[in-house]
Amino acid sequence: MTHSYYESSARARIAGLLDADSFHEWLPAADRLTSPHLAALEQSAAFDDGVIVGRGSIAGKQVFFAAQEGGFMGGAVGEVHGAKIVGMLERAVRDHPAAVLLLLETGGVRLQEANAGLIAVSEVMRAILSARAAGVPVIVAIGGQYGCFGGMGIASRCASAIIISEEGRLGLSGPEVIETVRGVEEYDSRDRALVWRTVGGKHRYLLGECDTIVPDSMEAFQRAIIACINNGEDWSLEALEREHQLLGDRVQRFGSCKDGRDIWRELGWADPDAIAMMDNDEFIAAAQGRRAKDLECADSSALEKRGDKSPHSI
Amino acid sequence: MEWKKVVEKLFPTGHEVHQEGDLLSGEGRCGKHTVAVIGTTNHTEVGVELALAMAAAVLAVIHNHPGRPIVFLVDTSGQRLRHRDEMLGLNGYMAHLAKCVEMARRRGHPIISLVYEQALSGGFLANGMMADVCAALPEAEIRVMGLAAMARVTRISEERLTQLSISSPVFAPGAKNYLLMGGLDVLWEGDLSACLKDALEHVDANDHRRVLGLERGGRLLADVVVNRVSASA
Numbered sequence: 001m002t003h004s005y006y007e008s009s010a011r012a013r014i015a016g017l018l019d020a021d022s023f024h025e026w027l028p029a030a031d032r033l034t035s036p037h038l039a040a041l042e043q044s045a046a047f048d049d050g051v052i053v054g055r056g057s058i059a060g061k062q063v064f065f066a067a068q069e070g071g072f073m074g075g076a077v078g079e080v081h082g083a084k085i086v087g088m089l090e091r092a093v094r095d096h097p098a099a100v101l102l103l104l105e106t107g108g109v110r111l112q113e114a115n116a117g118l119i120a121v122s123e124v125m126r127a128i129l130s131a132r133a134a135g136v137p138v139i140v141a142i143g144g145q146y147g148c149f150g151g152m153g154i155a156s157r158c159a160s161a162i163i164i165s166e167e168g169r170l171g172l173s174g175p176e177v178i179e180t181v182r183g184v185e186e187y188d189s190r191d192r193a194l195v196w197r198t199v200g201g202k203h204r205y206l207l208g209e210c211d212t213i214v215p216d217s218m219e220a221f222q223r224a225i226i227a228c229i230n231n232g233e234d235w236s237l238e239a240l241e242r243e244h245q246l247l248g249d250r251v252q253r254f255g256s257c258k259d260g261r262d263i264w265r266e267l268g269w270a271d272p273d274a275i276a277m278m279d280n281d282e283f284i285a286a287a288q289g290r291r292a293k294d295l296e297c298a299d300s301s302a303l304e305k306r307g308d309k310s311p312h313s314i
Numbered sequence: 315m316e317w318k319k320v321v322e323k324l325f326p327t328g329h330e331v332h333q334e335g336d337l338l339s340g341e342g343r344c345g346k347h348t349v350a351v352i353g354t355t356n357h358t359e360v361g362v363e364l365a366l367a368m369a370a371a372v373l374a375v376i377h378n379h380p381g382r383p384i385v386f387l388v389d390t391s392g393q394r395l396r397h398r399d400e401m402l403g404l405n406g407y408m409a410h411l412a413k414c415v416e417m418a419r420r421r422g423h424p425i426i427s428l429v430y431e432q433a434l435s436g437g438f439l440a441n442g443m444m445a446d447v448c449a450a451l452p453e454a455e456i457r458v459m460g461l462a463a464m465a466r467v468t469r470i471s472e473e474r475l476t477q478l479s480i481s482s483p484v485f486a487p488g489a490k491n492y493l494l495m496g497g498l499d500v501l502w503e504g505d506l507s508a509c510l511k512d513a514l515e516h517v518d519a520n521d522h523r524r525v526l527g528l529e530r531g532g533r534l535l536a537d538v539v540v541n542r543v544s545a546s547a
């Protein structure tokens with residue numbers, strides 16, 4: 001029997017991914033560590049402020065984790081929520097677990113505590129990079145109904161690897177925000193197919209914005225996480241320069257594209273509309289050699305480095 | 315304040331800072347230091363091209379001038395709100411810029427940022443907020459969202475938000491609020507050149523913002539929570 005990651009709560013995700021009986025939470029709900037800012041606005045608080053942090057193991061390897069609960073304020077980051085994640089990451093710098101796991105489901109900064117939330121997201125970004133610089137891989141999983149947006153969309157790309165499901169969405173400004181500011185002609189947030197072609201898992205995979213795409217099951221996420229742990233950490237100037245080249249090529253090649261379909265066509269997909277119908281295995285097989293990453297690396301030595309390490313065959 | 319005026323005040327003994335589109339780049343002299351200058355102007359929105367151009371400037375400093383301090387001049391109305399930039403993965407470009415800044419820091423480049431006009435959310439996270447010392451001019455505008463828009467989104471009346479913002483720095487825009495919360499290290503007034511010199515002498519590569527927030531009384535729980543996680547079993 002498969003368990004949907006998308007439909008699970010943050011607690012169910014962590015329970016489903018960790019080895020049995022290895023879950024240990026820091027600052028659990030019993031500690032009643034709630035947001036100090038929501039009461040003034042007559043908003044109800046959560047005893048864990050919408051995020052669970054702690055330690056456990058996956059395939060016998062010690063991991064530290066944070067899991068955001070989309071059901072509480074859309075997983076938005078406030079002062080306490082952010083500080084729990086930062087505390088966990090800084091502890092990883094000290095204790096060196098095999099990896100840090102971030103199960104992200106968030107719209108970004110919690111507007112009710114906007115300034116505290118923005119600073120917290122910045123602190124999370126720096127703490128992610130500190131963990132990586134200390135040699136601890138930071139692995140992000142995205143597959144919940146709220147996706148991963150706002151400042152946390154930036155933070156997620158500061159991590160070592162991103163695992164996404166087809167249902168997962170990753171971006172900076174959400175479709176509703178852009179529609180509100182620029183109008184429905186710019187971005188129709190109710191056009192689900194358009195949103196999916198812009199920020200959806202398959203598009204992100206083809207673009208090289210995530211490392212692995214998985215079907216929506218706990219087991220698939222778990223297998224991908226294990227592969228990412230085994231890949232280790234590559235925080236280096238050389239890796240950054242490869243990324244710089246890749247991002248520069250992307251703007252050049254796709255900068256005038258109007259729609260995700262135009263990009264996919266450019267990548268060699270004769271029938272871009274067929275992509276939506278493919279199941280995950282079929283899609284990954286068809287995507288061999290038709291991802292922006294593959295083409296850009298085709299005639300450089302980076303191919304070996306990346307090819308060997310890429311866990312996308314899961 | 316106009317960027318040219320800012321640069322003249324920062325580097326009275328000389329600078330070569332140029333504007334290309336909305337990007338500022340070049341170098342200036344401050345006492346015994348030559349510093350690299352990277353910034354934006356015109357309250358620009360940061361899209362994929364601009365984020366990439368800033369990242370290129372950071373990588374160039376790492377290559378050509380190991381250890382040279384980097385000063386970010388911040389003026390942005392936020393991330394570019396376009397379908398096209400989202401489709402291309404603007405969050406990835408912003409993160410790339412942030413990673414380049416972190417790489418520079420870890421290779422010994424002191425990182426200073428000065429918000430001289432505006433700083434808004436996404437456009438601020440990837441450069442200004444990555445600095446060792448984050449400063450602002452007192453009249454600078456720093457925010458996530460204006461109160462009117464915040465009222466619409468949160469469904470809390472603007473009157474109520476305005477009233478609450480008198481006693482709480484947590485959601486209302488303004489450099490002073492960011493100072494209280496530790497998001498800004500310092501406000502620069504008067505002799506900007508002396509301010510920069512002082513900042514360069516007090517660079518701390520560790521993230522100390524939550525401690526500042528606690529000391530200044532604007533963000534009381536962040537440091538406590540981090541320490542409690544650290545001390546947990």
